[in-house]
Amino acid sequence: MKSVRDNILTCTCPPDYIGNGYGASGCVLLNDICQHDNPCANGQCVVMCAFVIQDGPALTVLRILMNAPATPARMVEAVLMVLTVIPVFALTSGQALSVEYHSKVRDGETELDPLINKFCGSTLPAPITTNGNKLWIKFESDISASKGGFIALYEVACGGTLNGNGVIESPYYPKSYPHDKSCEWVINQLEGQVVTLNFISFDIENATNCNNDYVEVRDGPVIDSPLIGKYCGTNIPPIVQSMQRSMFVKFKTDSKISSRGFQVKYGSAVKVQPGNVIRLTFDFFDLEYHMNCTKDYVEVYDNGPIISGRLIGRSVPPSVTSSGSLMSLLFVSDSSIAFQGFAASYDSLDASSVCREEFFELIGTLTSPNYPNGYSRNQECIYTINVENNKQILLNFTHFQLDGYQTCTSGHVEIRNGGYETSPFVGQYCGSKAPPLITSHSNQLWIKFKSDNTLQYRVFKAHWDGTTTGCGGTLTTSTGSFTSPNYPMPYSHNAECYWLIQTSAGSVIELQFEQFHLNSSAGCNYDYLAVRIILLTFFLKNYDIFKLLFQGILISNLG
Numbered sequence: 001m002k003s004v005r006d007n008i009l010t011c012t013c014p015p016d017y018i019g020n021g022y023g024a025s026g027c028v029l030l031n032d033i034c035q036h037d038n039p040c041a042n043g044q045c046v047v048m049c050a051f052v053i054q055d056g057p058a059l060t061v062l063r064i065l066m067n068a069p070a071t072p073a074r075m076v077e078a079v080l081m082v083l084t085v086i087p088v089f090a091l092t093s094g095q096a097l098s099v100e101y102h103s104k105v106r107d108g109e110t111e112l113d114p115l116i117n118k119f120c121g122s123t124l125p126a127p128i129t130t131n132g133n134k135l136w137i138k139f140e141s142d143i144s145a146s147k148g149g150f151i152a153l154y155e156v157a158c159g160g161t162l163n164g165n166g167v168i169e170s171p172y173y174p175k176s177y178p179h180d181k182s183c184e185w186v187i188n189q190l191e192g193q194v195v196t197l198n199f200i201s202f203d204i205e206n207a208t209n210c211n212n213d214y215v216e217v218r219d220g221p222v223i224d225s226p227l228i229g230k231y232c233g234t235n236i237p238p239i240v241q242s243m244q245r246s247m248f249v250k251f252k253t254d255s256k257i258s259s260r261g262f263q264v265k266y267g268s269a270v271k272v273q274p275g276n277v278i279r280l281t282f283d284f285f286d287l288e289y290h291m292n293c294t295k296d297y298v299e300v301y302d303n304g305p306i307i308s309g310r311l312i313g314r315s316v317p318p319s320v321t322s323s324g325s326l327m328s329l330l331f332v333s334d335s336s337i338a339f340q341g342f343a344a345s346y347d348s349l350d351a352s353s354v355c356r357e358e359f360f361e362l363i364g365t366l367t368s369p370n371y372p373n374g375y376s377r378n379q380e381c382i383y384t385i386n387v388e389n390n391k392q393i394l395l396n397f398t399h400f401q402l403d404g405y406q407t408c409t410s411g412h413v414e415i416r417n418g419g420y421e422t423s424p425f426v427g428q429y430c431g432s433k434a435p436p437l438i439t440s441h442s443n444q445l446w447i448k449f450k451s452d453n454t455l456q457y458r459v460f461k462a463h464w465d466g467t468t469t470g471c472g473g474t475l476t477t478s479t480g481s482f483t484s485p486n487y488p489m490p491y492s493h494n495a496e497c498y499w500l501i502q503t504s505a506g507s508v509i510e511l512q513f514e515q516f517h518l519n520s521s522a523g524c525n526y527d528y529l530a531v532r533i534i535l536l537t538f539f540l541k542n543y544d545i546f547k548l549l550f551q552g553i554l555i556s557n558l559g
Contacts, residue, residue: 111138158183158251162266170251170261174201177213177261183251186221193268195247196301196328197240199231203260205253206233213253215262221246239301241269241328269328272348278327279347281319286340288333289313289517298342299330315488315515318420321349321356355381362387362466367459368449374401374459376451383447384419387466389485389492393440394468395447399461400434411451411458417473419444422488424481434460441473441499442485443492471497478503481514488515 013027113136119125139150158171158181168185170177187195197217205213210232218225219242228247231237240247251262272278280300288296293310298317300308303326311317320327329344355369366383369376385393395415402411408430415438416423423446429435438445443466451458471485482499484491501509511531519527 111136159185161185162187163189165265165267167263167265168249169263173261173263175260176258177251177253179253179255179258181251181253184223185249187247187249187266188221189245189268191245192271193245194271194326195242195245196267196269196330197237197247197249197264198267198330199236199240199262199264201260201263202231202236203234204232204262205257205259212256213259214251216250216252218248218250219243221248223248223250239306239328239330241301241303241326243271243326265330267328267330269326270346272325274325275351276325276348277351277354278322278325279319279349280321280327280329280344281346282317282342282344284340284343285311285316286314287312287342288337288339295336296333296339297331299332301328301330303327309489313517315517316422317488318422321354324351349380350378353378353380355379357381357383359383359385359464360387362391363464365461365463366447367461371461372459374457376449376458377455378453379449379451381449382421383449385445385447385464385466386419387443389443390469390471390495391443391466392468392470392473393443393445394465395435395438395440395445395462396464397434397460397462399459400429401432402430402458402460403432403456409452410454410456412449413460414448414450416446417441418483419446419486420488421446421448424483439468439473441482441497442471444486471495472499474500474502476502 117125162168162185171181171183172178189195202215204210204215207213210230212232214230214232215237216230217228217240219228220226221244225244225246225248228240228242229237247266270278285298287298289312290296293312295312297310297312298308299306299310300320302322303324307322308317308320327346331342357366359366364385366385368374369379369381385395387393400413402408402413408428410430412428412430413435414428415426415435417426417440418424423444424441426438427435445464447462449458449460473482475482485495485497486492503509516529518529521527
């Protein structure tokens with residue numbers, strides 16, 4: 001029997017038959033309803049149909065209509081589904097449509113995945129949006145009655161509102177994206193934070209001014225927010241950061257060429273008050289070590305440019321200071337080995353009180369701020385001297401006057417034997433007595449000048465000479481430390497360093513390794529550390545790090 005209702009063809013079965021009425025097998029005798037491929041439950045025949053809809057991270061619209069013939073389970077390409085029903089939905093109270101979904105990272109095309117809802121009767125289900133990239137649908141009916149059923153249709157869509165951290169991908173990525181699509185995402189973060197985008201893969205049709213297919217990023221939550229950038233082609237865009245807590249992202253395609261699309265990670269960054277800078281300090285660091293730095297790593301960005309290099313391994317990296325009020329950190333891990341990770345803290349500092357100078361010349365001069373005017377209050381200035389590999393630096397203070405307390409609390413100069421605040425401590429100096437002549441153990445020296453808010457005369461001037469060839473030095477204190485060149489960062493190639501540790505007569509030396517990571521080779525013929533009774537030799541050819549502590553122990557005269 002056929003009838004037409006609201007321009008929709010409907011079919012029904014005669015008495016003593018059940019089915020949807022479509023086709024040669026659309027109506028089945030009630031006594032034949034339990035076929036071999038239809039399971040029975042509790043003595044009643046149950047007809048079940050399961051549908052799994054899945055693919056990459058896009059958005060899909062699914063519409064349910066009436067009178068759909070039963071079909072076996074099947075896979076249908078789609079993602080991030082929206083379920084919408086039109087215009088008739090008729091199930092008896094003994095029939096149910098179950099819609100389940102799971103997130104992208106699960107395999108779940110099973111009934112164990114979270115249930116969205118169950119539907120029966122003739123009320124059309126409201127639109128449903130999943131949180132993941134797969135949709136599992138189950139239809140179940142018993143033997144009691146038969147109604148018009150449903151039809152489910154879907155179409156690809158995309159976009160949405162996001163927050164926190166996650167990934168955005170073009171529809172069907174990494175397959176070719178569809179034509180004539182417009183996808184819009186709004187990313188919101190907490191107050192005091194901004195949005196960051198880091199493109200992992202990018203392949204969009206290239207055109208002049210990106211007028212065909214493109215990704216557009218705006219600083220704010222709406223389509224007319226200030227434009228940050230418009231991108232197309234195959235070059236991966238730079239790290240993108242908003243100035244507000246929201247970002248608008250639009251992906252637009254035309255009807256012509258289609259490419260693989262894009263994958264981008266979104267996250268948040270801390271923003272401090274204008275006029276301040278950010279100092280990031282790593283408290284703990286334990287990531288997978290690998291030579292090409294492509295597996296697990298951390299990168300720190302200064303409002304766009306990277307300022308840290310890729311950080312890996314177990315050595316705690318030096319602190320990093322931004323040039324402005326915005327800093328972001330990127331952590332990437334692969335699917336192989338997992339380590340403990342890292343912990344970091346940050347401070348907001350007044351930019352007017354912070355200064356930093358880096359010197360790379362073999363010979364030069366450094367001075368206190370506003371030299372020779374010596375009234376510098378609330379200052380913290382970092383000076384680093386970097387000369388050629390296998391060179392040593394001779395530092396000589398020619399003018400030194402840091403008035404204040406003898407405890408150096410009101411102002412002082414701190415010197416470390418290396419390029420970082422974690423390098424071996426040389427000394428802290430104040431007053432009118434200049435520091436002694438200092439010879440570095442490697443090609444780097446780190447100097448910090450710090451003053452409080454008291455009105456004291458503080459001034460210094462120092463000259464350095466980095467033309468001497470060598471690496472290493474003589475250590476005479478009872479306790480101390482020394483490191484490979486450039487520790488905690490990788491040491492240079494073809495280094496050869498010698499340290500001589502001398503203590504008072506009747507003492508022995510105890511060496512304790514805090515970190516040790518050298519290139520491994522048979523017989524230690526490449527990079528190695530050799531310890532001898534009188535002379536400690538460290539010979540390097542390749543690329544890694546170590547740190548060493550020593551302690552003098554007094555041996556008493558027993559006889």
